[in-house]
Amino acid sequence: MKRRQLFIGITVFAFTLGNLYGCNLKSNTSEKIALTTNYISEKPAKQYVKLALLLDTSNSMDGLINQAKSQLWDIVNEFTYARCGNEVRPSLQIALYEYGNDNLSAREGYIRQVLGFSSDLDEISEKLFSLTTNGGEEFCGEVIHTSLKQLDWGKNADDLKMIFIAGNEPFTQGKLNYKDAALNAKEKDIIVNTIFCGNYQQGISTKWKNGATLTGGEYMAIDHNRQVVHIDTPYDDVIIKLNTQLNNTYISYGSLGAAKVASQAAQDSEAYNVNKGVAVKRSVSKSSRLYKNSKWDLVDAVEEAEVELDEIQEEDLPKELRGKSEKEMKEYIQSKKEERKRIQKEIQDLNVKREAYIAKNQKQEKGELENALLNAIKNQAAKKNYTWD
Structure with missing residues (x-):
C-alpha cells in the first residue's frame, strides 16, 4: 500500500512539473500547483x-x-x-x-x-x-x-x-x-x-x-x-496629430513628473528628427499596452494601484488637481483615462490601414x-x- 501511495505521489509530482514549465499553462494551473505546494513554489505572476x-x-x-x-x-x-x-x-x-x-x-x-x-x-x-x-x-x-x-x-x-x-x-x-x-x-x-x-x-x-x-x-x-x-502613407499625419492629443492625457505627479513629461516630448522630437516614419512608429508604440508610466502618470498609477490619492502631497500634484477633493480627482483621472483609450484605439485602427498600405506599396525589404x-x-x-x- 505504501509503495502504491509513493508511486501515485511521484506521478502527480512529475505531471505537475511538466505543466509548470513552458508558457502553455491552462486555467487550472493554480489547482495543480496547490496539489504540490510541498514540492514546488508557485509560478511567477509575470512573464x-x-x-x-x-x-x-x-x-x-x-x-x-x-x-x-x-x-x-x-x-x-x-x-x-x-x-x-x-x-x-x-x-x-x-x-x-x-x-x-x-x-x-x-x-x-x-x-x-x-x-x-x-x-x-x-x-x-x-x-x-x-x-x-x-x-x-x-x-x-x-x-x-x-x-x-x-x-x-x-x-x-x-x-x-x-x-x-x-x-x-x-x-x-x-x-x-x-x-x-x-x-x-x-x-x-x-x-x-x-x-x-x-x-x-x-x-x-x-x-x-x-x-x-x-x-x-x-x-x-x-x-x-x-x-x-520610409513609405509615406495617407495616415501618417493623422497619427502624429493624435499622438499630440495622447500626450495631453498624461497627468504628471511626484518628483519625476515634470522631467518625464519633458522627456516624453523630447523623444517624440528625436523620433521625428530621424524621419516621419519613425515618429509614426513611436506613436503606435505609445498607443500599445507596453507604454506604461505609472511612476509619474496618475492615470496609469491609479489603474495599477501604484498610489493612493489621499496620500499624495499637495505639492506633488499637478496644478489642475491642487485643491480638489478626492472625488473630483478621481473623476478627472477617469475622464483622461477614457480619452486616452479612445485616442489609442484610433491610432491602432489607423495603423492597421497604414500597414496594409505599406504592404501593398513596399518595393524594398524592411x-x-x-x-x-x-x-x-x-x-x-x-x-x-x-x-x-
Whole structure:
C-alpha cells in the first residue's frame, strides 16, 4: 500500500512539473500547483522578454546606431502582439550596452552599461539616442560576460532571455575568451545572437557565427550602412496629430513628473528628427499596452494601484488637481483615462490601414537590423511556446 501511495505521489509530482514549465499553462494551473505546494513554489505572476542589446560604437558603426534608432519602435510594436502560451502577455524589458569606443574606460574594457533592464520606453529611446561613435577596441567576449554579470536576468525558466551583439571586428579580440562567455550564457538559459556588420563569410571566419552557435543562437550579417526607407502613407499625419492629443492625457505627479513629461516630448522630437516614419512608429508604440508610466502618470498609477490619492502631497500634484477633493480627482483621472483609450484605439485602427498600405506599396525589404532581430526573436520565442496574434 505504501509503495502504491509513493508511486501515485511521484506521478502527480512529475505531471505537475511538466505543466509548470513552458508558457502553455491552462486555467487550472493554480489547482495543480496547490496539489504540490510541498514540492514546488508557485509560478511567477509575470512573464518577461528580456533583450540586451550590445552595440559597437566605434567609428565605423554610425550606420548601425542609426538603424537601431530607426527601428527600435518596430521591435516594440511587434511585442505588443506577443503571447506566452494561450493567456499571458509578456512584459518587455530592454537593456543597452555600448562597447569599442575610445571615450570609454580602458580599465573597464571600453564597455559601458548605458541602461539596465527597463520597460520605460521613453528612457530606452533617450539612452539609445544618446549614443555617439568613436574609434576603439572591441572586446566581444568581455561585453557579453559583463552583461551576464551586471544585469538582473531572473530565474524564471519561462522568460525569454536574449543577447544581441552587433559589431564588425573579429569576435576573438580581448583577453576574455568568447567561448567562456557563451558557455556562461547557456548555463543561465540566455541565448546569444550575433549580428556581423559586413560580409557574411567574413563574419563566419572571424568567429561571429561560432559565438552564436555555442548557445543555440542565430548568426546574421547585415549591411549596417543601408538607409532605412520610409513609405509615406495617407495616415501618417493623422497619427502624429493624435499622438499630440495622447500626450495631453498624461497627468504628471511626484518628483519625476515634470522631467518625464519633458522627456516624453523630447523623444517624440528625436523620433521625428530621424524621419516621419519613425515618429509614426513611436506613436503606435505609445498607443500599445507596453507604454506604461505609472511612476509619474496618475492615470496609469491609479489603474495599477501604484498610489493612493489621499496620500499624495499637495505639492506633488499637478496644478489642475491642487485643491480638489478626492472625488473630483478621481473623476478627472477617469475622464483622461477614457480619452486616452479612445485616442489609442484610433491610432491602432489607423495603423492597421497604414500597414496594409505599406504592404501593398513596399518595393524594398524592411531595415536590415529590424529583420535580423525580429527573425531571431520569433524563432527562439517559438521554442518556449510564445505566439503572435
